[in-house]
Structure formats: C-alpha cells, structure tokens
Amino acid sequence: MEIPMIYYVVVSTVMFFAGVYGFVTRKNLLAILISLELMLNAVDINFVVFNRYLFPQQLEGFFFTLFAVAIAAAETAIAIAIIINIYRNIRNIKVDDLDKMKY
Amino acid sequence: MEQIANHIIFFLLSAVIVVCSIMAVTSRRILRAATYLLFVLFATAGFYFQLDYHFLGAVQITIYAGGIVVLFVFAILLTSKLGEKSDRISSTKRAWGLAAALLGALICGYTLCTHDFFPQFAAGGEVDMKTLGHALMGMDKYQYLLPFEAVSILLLACIIGGIMIARKR
Amino acid sequence: MEYSLIILLLPMLLFFVLGIGGHKMSHRTAGLLGTGGLFVITALSYAVAAQYFTQPRVESIYPTLIPFHIEWLRFTEWLHIDLGILLDPISVMMLVVISTVSCMVHLYSLGYMHGETGFQRYYAFLSLFTFSMLGLVVATNIFQMYIFWELVGVSSYLLIGFYYTKPAAVSASKKAFIVTRFADLGFLLGILLLSYYTKTFDFAVLTSGEVSLAATTAGKTFLGISVASWAMALVFMGGAGKSAMFPLHIWLPDAMEGPTPVSALIHAATMVVAGVYLVARLFPIYVTTPEVLTMITVIGAVTALYAAVVACVQTDIKRVLAFSTISQIAFMMVALGVTTEMQGHGALGYMASMFHLFTHAMFKALLFLGAGAIIHSVHSNEMSAMGGLRKYMPITHITFLIACLAISGIPPFSGFFSKDEILAAAFEKSAFWGIWLSLVAGLTAFYMFRLYYNIFWGEEAHHEHTPHEAPKTMTIPLMFLAAVTCVAGFIPFGHFVTAGGCSYDIHLDWTVASVSIVIALAAIALATWLYMRPNDKPARMADSMRRLHTWAYHRFYLDEVYMFVTHKIIFRRICEPIAWFDRHVVDATMNLMAALTQSASYRIRTLQSGRLQAYATVFLLGALFIAFVLLCVW
Numbered sequence: 001m002e003i004p005m006i007y008y009v010v011v012s013t014v015m016f017f018a019g020v021y022g023f024v025t026r027k028n029l030l031a032i033l034i035s036l037e038l039m040l041n042a043v044d045i046n047f048v049v050f051n052r053y054l055f056p057q058q059l060e061g062f063f064f065t066l067f068a069v070a071i072a073a074a075e076t077a078i079a080i081a082i083i084i085n086i087y088r089n090i091r092n093i094k095v096d097d098l099d100k101m102k103y
Numbered sequence: 104m105e106q107i108a109n110h111i112i113f114f115l116l117s118a119v120i121v122v123c124s125i126m127a128v129t130s131r132r133i134l135r136a137a138t139y140l141l142f143v144l145f146a147t148a149g150f151y152f153q154l155d156y157h158f159l160g161a162v163q164i165t166i167y168a169g170g171i172v173v174l175f176v177f178a179i180l181l182t183s184k185l186g187e188k189s190d191r192i193s194s195t196k197r198a199w200g201l202a203a204a205l206l207g208a209l210i211c212g213y214t215l216c217t218h219d220f221f222p223q224f225a226a227g228g229e230v231d232m233k234t235l236g237h238a239l240m241g242m243d244k245y246q247y248l249l250p251f252e253a254v255s256i257l258l259l260a261c262i263i264g265g266i267m268i269a270r271k272r
Numbered sequence: 273m274e275y276s277l278i279i280l281l282l283p284m285l286l287f288f289v290l291g292i293g294g295h296k297m298s299h300r301t302a303g304l305l306g307t308g309g310l311f312v313i314t315a316l317s318y319a320v321a322a323q324y325f326t327q328p329r330v331e332s333i334y335p336t337l338i339p340f341h342i343e344w345l346r347f348t349e350w351l352h353i354d355l356g357i358l359l360d361p362i363s364v365m366m367l368v369v370i371s372t373v374s375c376m377v378h379l380y381s382l383g384y385m386h387g388e389t390g391f392q393r394y395y396a397f398l399s400l401f402t403f404s405m406l407g408l409v410v411a412t413n414i415f416q417m418y419i420f421w422e423l424v425g426v427s428s429y430l431l432i433g434f435y436y437t438k439p440a441a442v443s444a445s446k447k448a449f450i451v452t453r454f455a456d457l458g459f460l461l462g463i464l465l466l467s468y469y470t471k472t473f474d475f476a477v478l479t480s481g482e483v484s485l486a487a488t489t490a491g492k493t494f495l496g497i498s499v500a501s502w503a504m505a506l507v508f509m510g511g512a513g514k515s516a517m518f519p520l521h522i523w524l525p526d527a528m529e530g531p532t533p534v535s536a537l538i539h540a541a542t543m544v545v546a547g548v549y550l551v552a553r554l555f556p557i558y559v560t561t562p563e564v565l566t567m568i569t570v571i572g573a574v575t576a577l578y579a580a581v582v583a584c585v586q587t588d589i590k591r592v593l594a595f596s597t598i599s600q601i602a603f604m605m606v607a608l609g610v611t612t613e614m615q616g617h618g619a620l621g622y623m624a625s626m627f628h629l630f631t632h633a634m635f636k637a638l639l640f641l642g643a644g645a646i647i648h649s650v651h652s653n654e655m656s657a658m659g660g661l662r663k664y665m666p667i668t669h670i671t672f673l674i675a676c677l678a679i680s681g682i683p684p685f686s687g688f689f690s691k692d693e694i695l696a697a698a699f700e701k702s703a704f705w706g707i708w709l710s711l712v713a714g715l716t717a718f719y720m721f722r723l724y725y726n727i728f729w730g731e732e733a734h735h736e737h738t739p740h741e742a743p744k745t746m747t748i749p750l751m752f753l754a755a756v757t758c759v760a761g762f763i764p765f766g767h768f769v770t771a772g773g774c775s776y777d778i779h780l781d782w783t784v785a786s787v788s789i790v791i792a793l794a795a796i797a798l799a800t801w802l803y804m805r806p807n808d809k810p811a812r813m814a815d816s817m818r819r820l821h822t823w824a825y826h827r828f829y830l831d832e833v834y835m836f837v838t839h840k841i842i843f844r845r846i847c848e849p850i851a852w853f854d855r856h857v858v859d860a861t862m863n864l865m866a867a868l869t870q871s872a873s874y875r876i877r878t879l880q881s882g883r884l885q886a887y888a889t890v891f892l893l894g895a896l897f898i899a900f901v902l903l904c905v906w
Contacts, residue, residue, distance in 0.1 A: 052155075080174055
C-alpha cells in the first residue's frame with residue numbers, strides 16, 4: 001500500500017485523454033461509445049483513489065463510483081439502442097452521416 | 104516483500120491500462136477495440152482490489168466487463184461485418200484529436216505534478232459489507248438511500264426507454 | 273322615471289343584436305326589429321316627457337332629475353367619471369326630438385333602403401347612432417358627454433361611408449371624421465381646463481354657480497385672455513366642429529354622400545345640433561364669459577350668411593339642404609350668442625335657440641326625407657334631372673312645400689315662430705345682428721323656393737321612366753313630420769324650456785315679425801318670378817354676377833384652401849421631412865442592425881456543421897483554454 005497516489009492519477013489521466021482522442025477521431029458510433037466508456041472509467045478511478053487516499057473515513061467517492069457504474073450501464077444500454085435504431089434507418093453508423101441537424 | 108509485489112502488480116496493471124486504452128482508441132477493427140476495452144476494465148477492477156475496495160472491484164467486473172462489454176459485442180456484431188476495418192482517419196482530424204488530447208494531458212499532468220497531495224499514502228483497510236449496506240440504506244449524513252432510489256428509477260426509465268427506442272415500428 | 277334607462281339600453285341592445293346576428297336575418301326581420309325598437313323608444317321618450325313636464329314645479333322651475341347614476345371610473349377623490357341619466361327641460365326636449373326623428377327615419381328607411389345590400393348593417397348603425405345620441409343628451413357629466421360625442425362621430429363616419437365601394441363616400445366619411453376629430457381635440461382640451469380648475473366633471477355642479485369657473489380662474493390669463501374664456505372657447509370649438517360652423521363646416525356638404533335618411537337623421541336633425549346643445553348645456557358658464565359669447569355670435573353670423581349665399585347657387589339638392597342646415601344651425605348659435613343673462617328679457621335667445629332647434633329638426637328632417645323620396649324616384653341628386661314633379665308625387669310635393677314655408681318663416685308654420693324669436697333676440701342685443709339675420713332669413717326663403725320650384729315646377733326633365741310616388745313607408749313619415757311642422761309653432765315652448773327655468777310667455781313682436789314676413793314673401797316672390805316657369809332669367813342673372821356666382825358655386829374655394837394648407841404646407845413642408853427622417857434615419861438604423869445580424873449569422877452558420885466531433889473538439893479546447901488561463905492567473 002505504499003504506492004503514491006500520483007501514480008494512480010497519472011494512469012487515469014492517460015486513460016482519460018486516450019478516450020478524448022478516440023472520441024474526437026473515431027467515426028464509428030460504437031467506437032465513440034467505447035472512448036466514452038474509457039473516459040468514464042478514468043473518472044471512476046479518480047473518485048476511488050481520492051476517496052481512499054484523502055478521505056478514508058467516509059465513503060463518498062466509493063458510492064459515487066458505484067452509482068456512476070450503474071448510470072454508465074444505463075447510458076450504454078440506451079445509447080446502443082439508439083445506435084441500432086440508426087443502423088436500421090440508414091444502414092450505417094458513421095457519425096459523419098448524421099448531420100441532419102446542421103444549420 | 105509485500106510492498107514489492109504490490110508495486111509489481113500496480114505497474115503491470117498500469118501498463119495494461121495505458122497500452123490497452125491507447126490500443127482501444129487506435130485499433131481499426133472495432134471488435135478488437137471492444138476487447139481492449141475489456142482488458143482496461145479488468146485492470147481497473149484490479150486497481151479497486153488493490154485499494155481494498157473489493158465490492159467495487161466485483162461490481163466493476165460484473166457490470167462493466169460482464170454486462171456492458173457483452174452489450175458492445177452484440178451491437179458490433181449486429182452493425183458490422185466480421186473482419187471489417189474502419190477507414191483511415193484523415194490527418195486533420197487526427198491532428199485536432201492529438202492536439203486536444205496532448206494539450207489536455209499536458210495541462211492536467213502539470214497540475215497534478217505541481218500539486219502537493221496530502222497524505223501521500225493510503226490508510227485504512229477493507230470496508231466490510233455491513234458498513235456498506237448501512238451506508239447504502241440509511242438516510243443520515245454520508246448515507247445514500249436517496250441516490251439509490253433515484254438510480255433505481257433511472258434504471259426503470261432506461262429499461263422502458265430502451266424498449267421504446269429499439270422496438271420495430 | 274327609472275324606465276328612462278331603457279331608452280338608452282334598448283338601442284344598444286338592438287345594435288348588438290343587429291350588428292352580430294344581422295346577417296342571419298332577412299332584410300324584413302332586421303328592418304322591422306329596428307323600427308319596432310325605435311317605436312318603443314319613442315313611446316318611452318314621450319312618456320318621460322309627459323311625466324317630466326306635468327310634475328309640479330319647485331320654485332317655478334322644473335327640478336333636474338337624475339334617475340340613474342353610477343360611478344364608473346374613479347381616479348382620485350374629486351376626479352371620477354360617472355355614467356348616468358340627467359333629465360332637465362333641454363335633455364327631455366332632445367329626447368323627444370331624437371326619438372321622433374329617428375323613429376321616422378327608421379320607418380322611412382324600410383322603403384328607401386329596400387333591397388340594398390348591407391340593409392341589416394344599416395339598421396345596426398342607425399341603432400348605434402340613436403344610442404349614442406340619446407346618451408349624449410342625457411349625460412350627467414361632461415366626460416360622459418365626450419364619450420358619447422365620439423360615439424356619434426363614429427356612427428356618423430360609419431353611415432356616411434355606408435356605400436364603402438364608392439370612393440366619394442369613403443373620402444367624405446374620412447373627411448367628416450378627421451375634421452370633427454380635429455375639433456374634438458379642442459373640446460378635450462377645454463374639458464381638461466374646465467375640470468382642472470373646477471375639480472369636477474359634473475354638469476350639475478358646473479352649472480350650479482357653486483363652483484364658478486370665472487371665480488376659480490380669476491387672475492389667471494393666457495395671451496391676455498382669461499383662462500375661463502379659453503376653456504369655454506375650446507369647448508365651443510368641439511361644438512363648432514360637430515355643428516359645422518365656419519370654418520369647420522367643410523365636412524357637412526360632403527357628408528351628403530351617405531344614404532339620404534342618414535342625412536336627415538344625423539346631418540340635419542340631431543347630431544349637428546349637438547354643438548348647440550353643448551353650448552346650451554354649459555350656458556350658465558358661457559354667460560360669465562361674454563367675450564366667448566361674442567365670438568360665438570360672430571362665427572354664427574358669418575356662417576349663416578356664408579352658407580345661405582352658397583346654398584343659393586348649388587345644383588345638387590342635398591347640397592342645398594346641407595348648406596341650409598349649416599345656416600340654420602348658425603342661427604341657433606347666434607341666438608345663444610346674443611343671450612346675455614340667465615333670467616328675464618336678455619335670456620330670450622336661449623329659449624329661441626332651443627325652440628328653433630326643435631322646429632328645425634322636424635322640418636329639416638322632412639325636407640331631407642322629401643328629397644330622399646325625390647331622389648328615389650328620379651335616381652339623381654341634380655336639379656337638372658328634376659322639374660315638374662308635382663304631378664307625379666303629390667304627397668311629397670305638399671309636404672315639401674310645407675317644410676319650405678316653415679323654413680322661410682311664413683306663419684302659421686313652426687319655423688316662423690322660432691325664427692321670429694331668434695330675430696327678436698338679435699334685435700334685442702343690437703340692431704346690426706338683427707338686420708344681418710333678417711337678411712339671411714330672406715336668403716333662406718329665396719334658396720328654399722329656388723329649390724322647390726326647380727324640383728316641382730319649371731321645365732320637365734326627360735325621365736327614363738315616369739316618376740312615381742314613394743311607397744307608404746316613406747310617405748307616412750313625411751305626412752307625420754309635416755303635421756308636426758304645422759302645429760309645432762303653437763306649442764307654448766317658453767313654458768317648458770327657458771334659460772333660467774322660469775316659465776316665459778312667448779309673445780310675438782309684431783314689428784319684427786311683420787318685417788321678416790315681408791322679407792320672406794319678397795324673397796319667395798323673387799324666386800317665383802325667376803324659377804317657376806322655365807326662362808333664361810336665372811342664367812342672365814348669374815351672368816351679371818359672374819364672379820360672385822362662380823365663387824359661391826365653388827363654396828368660396830374653402831375646400832381648396834384646406835387642400836392647399838394640408839397638402840402643400842402641412843404634408844409637403846412638415847410631414848415629408850418627418851417621413852424622410854423616419855424612413856432614412858430611424859428605419860435605416862433598424863434595417864442596418866437587422867442586415868448586420870443577418871449577414872453575420874449567414875457567415876457563421878457554417879459553424880453549426882452538425883458534426884458532433886467538431887463540437888466536442890471545440891468544447892474541449894475551450895475548456896482547456898480556460899483551465900490554462902486560470903492556471904496562469906493562479
């Protein structure tokens with residue numbers, strides 16, 4: 001347990017910005033969703049680490065992560081439902097083709 | 104001895120997370136990306152175990168690795184042909200993505216490195232299930248019945264919404 | 273006499289019923305409904321009059337009754353606008369006049385307007401007019417009067433423009449509305465001045481002498497004229513606009529574009545005497561401002577002469593009657609102007625004015641309705657299309673003749689008595705005005721008989737089809753009004769309506785009377801000589817006074833002067849620069865702002881590309897930028 005806190009945080013930062021890169025560059029909606037999960041996961045790690053290292057008496061970060069996981073599951077389910085619906089309509093899930101809502 | 108083992112495990116997990124997350128966002132085969140994500144999620148669960156939050160690690164594995172990734176795999180199989188490679192990313196787009204990611208990493212890294220966290224090292228041990236259960240079902244301070252109920256409503260809404268969106272018209 | 277409220281509410285109800293549901297009714301139902309309603313109103317008015325004038329006098333004066341009164345709008349302790357019904361001799365007299373004439377016109381219109389499109393609309397407007405005119409005369413306070421004053425203006429506007437597909441009718445209605453509106457501005461200012469100093473709108477308080485305007489404004493002057501005089505002169509301006517006094521008379525001749533029964537009701541008998549009624553209503557205050565009374569006298573006298581001269585040469589029979597109306601109302605105004613006191617001998621003019629208002633309403637309505645019957649049968653307003661009609665339209669002929677004799681002042685018809693009182697009152701004040709009015713009375717006789725002979729005698733015009741007598745619904749009102757004209761002169765009017773309220777016995781001043789009869793007879797004789805048989809004497813006479821004839825025919829070019837002032841001076845010199853400023857500065861600023869916004873948004877709209885990832889990148893870079901800035905600042 002002698003690992004400094006900063007180690008965890010740096011790893012989660014790398015994970016988060018990998019997610020950012022994927023979110024900005026990927027074309028496939030599912031790939032974007034995967035990037036999103038990465039970002040979410042990085043944030044979860046941060047919550048847990050801060051909880052453990054800075055406020056070990058309380059369990060705020062712990063529960064935040066717990067609920068975030070639940071919500072992420074819900075969000076993913078809905079997002080995939082939407083993506084499948086889109087696929088059904090335009091036979092494609094490329095994000096560039098979804099620009100009906102421009103000006 | 105235990106310390107060294109801990110460090111070794113930590114660095115292993117870190118390496119898996121860093122490599123796999125980068126691979127997950129750069130792989131041109133979407134099914135592989137999902138697999139890399141699965142590895143990342145497992146390694147994250149490893150982190151939680153290492154931090155003595157065993158319950159959270161279990162949750163991470165069951166929900167994320169067990170539920171969400173399976174969902175991803177199904178969706179991928181439904182929407183793409185096997186072995187299909189996505190198009191190459193255009194260089195401008197990649198430049199923008201890299202710029203955003205590296206700049207962000209730079210700023211965050213700088214902030215983290217210059218900040219002095221205190222205490223540096225973790226204290227406390229295993230959180231027992233009884234405490235967790237009381238915290239989840241209590242209504243006092245640092246107890247979370249209300250968010251719990253809110254999440255249950257959210258999940259219900261999500262179930263209905265998922266059915267509504269995905270059903271054939 | 274609480275039922276007097278029904279007199280007001282019934283025509284309003286009729287207006288709403290006919291106005292909203294009229295188009296669903298047949299012409300017959302709408303007409304009968306309106307006419308029947310008016311008969312009820314007339315009966316009620318007569319009942320009110322009978323009850324009012326048979327009640328016992330208090331200290332030899334008929335008491336002023338207020339059978340209905342509510343406070344409508346309350347602004348401050350003393351400034352509140354009430355609605356109510358005020359019954360005193362002149363308002364009761366006006367009730368009788370308005371309901372009688374209106375009833376006759378409703379009946380007459382059944383025949384005259386038969387088969388016209390918009391028949392129900394016509395009756396709705398007539399009801400609206402009747403309602404507002406009745407409301408005007410029974411007003412308890414000057415603000416209520418002003419409200420109804422505007423309402424009669426509106427209904428007059430609507431009825432003049434009844435044939436709204438005719439450009440002439442449209443412009444005439446606009447003209448009437450704008451000119452009277454302009455005059456009403458003066459009226460409103462007068463009301464504000466009056467109520468500012470006396471702290472009340474109420475007629476009862478205003479005229480009681482408790483709050484004397486002259487006393488409250490003592491010492492306050494503007495341009496060397498006392499504020500009381502200003503207020504009363506401004507109020508008179510409103511009256512002058514409605515009563516078509518010179519130089520605000522220009523709308524009345526044009527108002528003849530409306531249907532003829534409307535001219536009879538609004539522009540001869542009732543609305544145009546509203547100005548006279550207003551002055552009479554506020555007369556206790558006018559008495560305290562002699563200079564305003566002098567102004568009224570002068571304006572009235574000038575108008576009377578001017579209108580009489582113009583009437584002598586007009587060829588449109590309705591125009592002749594319109595100018596005759598202007599002239600006769602001016603007579604009433606002069607009669608009020610020469611009144612100098614509330615009691616005694618100097619108060620004769622007030623009674624004479626009211627008497628003339630009463631008789632004039634009857635015989636002028638008769639003249640207009642007769643003219644309507646003639647127009648109805650020959651389909652033209654021009655004298656040249658008429659002539660020799662006496663054989664074809666005997667009833668119209670006789671009744672028209674009676675009215676002509678009445679307006680010329682031949683006994684025993686009603687006009688003689690009232691006009692004689694006016695002349696006597698004028699002579700009382702000064703011989704100058706007496707002679708002036710006698711001269712105008714002679715002109716009146718002349719132009720009326722010129723009209724009469726040109727219509728019923730003279731050369732027979734070529735008719736497309738033989739003229740025929742009007743239907744019963746039109747001749748019955750003619751006969752009724754003719755009968756009233758024959759007997760109205762013998763009503764002991766002085767017993768009912770006088771300035772102070774005390775009974776007054778009318779006794780004819782035979783010197784004045786005989787002179788005026790002689791003048792009238794001479795004028796009639798002249799008209800007979802000129803117009804009874806077709807000859808070239810009128811043409812030669814017109815030739816000998818060519819300039820005067822041309823000028824009078826063109827109404828002394830007053831309309832042109834107005835046109836010049838409004839178009840050339842006001843529009844060109846004032847309005848056009850303002851319009852230019854509005855268009856090129858005010859509007860342009862707004863347009864510029866709009867154009868800038870539009871072009872800017874057109875340019876930047878491509879930012880809304882719909883590409884999710886671009887948005888995310890921009891958002892992230894923005895957040896990073898802010899974080900960076902905060903780091904640097906820290």
